[in-house]
Amino acid sequence: MNKQIILLPGDGIGKEIIESAKLVLNSVASEYGHRFTFHQHAIGGDAIDQYGTPLPEDTIKACQNADAILLGAVGGKKWDSLPGYMRPEKGLLGIRKTLGLFANLRPVKGFSSLLHASPLKEDVIKGSDILIIRELTGGLYFGQPSERRENGNAVVDTLYYHRSEMERIIDKAFQSARLRNKRLTSVDKANVLESSRMWREIVEEKSKDYPDVAVEHLLVDAAAMKLITQPNHFDVIVTENLFGDILSDEASVLTGSLGMLPSASIRSDGVGLYEPVHGSAPDIAGKGIANPLGMILSAALMLRHSFQMEEEAAEIEEAVNETLEQGYYTADLHIKGGKQIGTKEMTEMVLENLTTKSVSDSICSSYA
């Protein structure tokens, strides 16, 4: 298959890890006879420095015409304080909204060699396998007005959702739960927020269309606690934008590091943007120590969701598993008796293991 892939490296470690994904994809392409053509474009601080805007028209056009998009990460001290930099029409939020990528899938499944890398107890996290589905183009991050008032002494942010925005993400979550273990946890703050009360009503309405899926409602504060005390309780979690952002970083603790989590941001026709869950990590940028695995696993999600290349995706996931099984880890992780390596070496090890064809079922199932 021939595919046009847009690369948006962004800032900080985004620039370092995107290269890892490209190398891995090239390796898979040559093994399977695919042709992936990569086109690199600017976003975030990098785009401000080059073009004076975090989301140039050229980047938008390229993404609109692409088969899929891979993004590293954006942001950094130099740009974060610029007025309006994170406004909904700009940068990362802007590209998500412009492309209509309303569903953000964040699979959280630990690799068994990393059970010791988590600060949580092994018997608590063992076997956990969660799919967090986060609404991505509405809610507080996109609400207008969002501004200072009263000479800068007051502030307003707006939480707006249209019913249709809730319905489509909740539908997606029921469909995903049906393909997994048929358990759906809806997370909200319905004891306080009107938006959450409408969310809960819609979940109840939709549940009638999916009688085979068991639904529960949890308030977000209790959900945050349960996520790390009883992670095995969860199968699919669906929640709005802000709650999903926070809960997914929290859930990364189950896997040993934020650097391990991939994500897929998709719309109904399968077009997608794939990026690790973490940010640009300015504290380690330029040191060559960033964990590239969340980015590499995001490339696997791209193959699966946008190109229907299940075998190729599973092969990448297995190569990551094998690399960890061999004891290789980056500085954000630890494997007893293993060897700490940098971004480049980790990528090389994954590439080496890609030649191994056997695909373990335990790994592939989690990313459905």
Ligand SMILES: NC(=O)C1=CN([C@@H]2O[C@H](COP(=O)(O)OP(=O)(O)OC[C@H]3O[C@@H](n4cnc5c(N)ncnc54)[C@H](O)[C@@H]3O)[C@@H](O)[C@H]2O)C=CC1
């Ligand atoms: N999707 C995106 O592009 C996102 C961008 N950001 C932006 O990133 C910048 C930094 O934000 P932070 O709050 O520091 O969050 P962050 O996710 O960049 O980093 C949090 C912590 O995790 C570590 N970390 C993250 N990814 C890692 C990896 N692959 N390997 C090893 N360690 C890793 C970092 O070193 C840091 O200690 C900000 O400008 C923020 O706005 C934050 C989250 C998501």
Ligand SMILES: CC(C)CC(=O)C(=O)O
């Ligand atoms: C711009 C932020 C909402 C990025 C972020 O933290 C995320 O998508 O996880």
Ligand SMILES: [Mg+2]
């Ligand atoms: Mg986040």
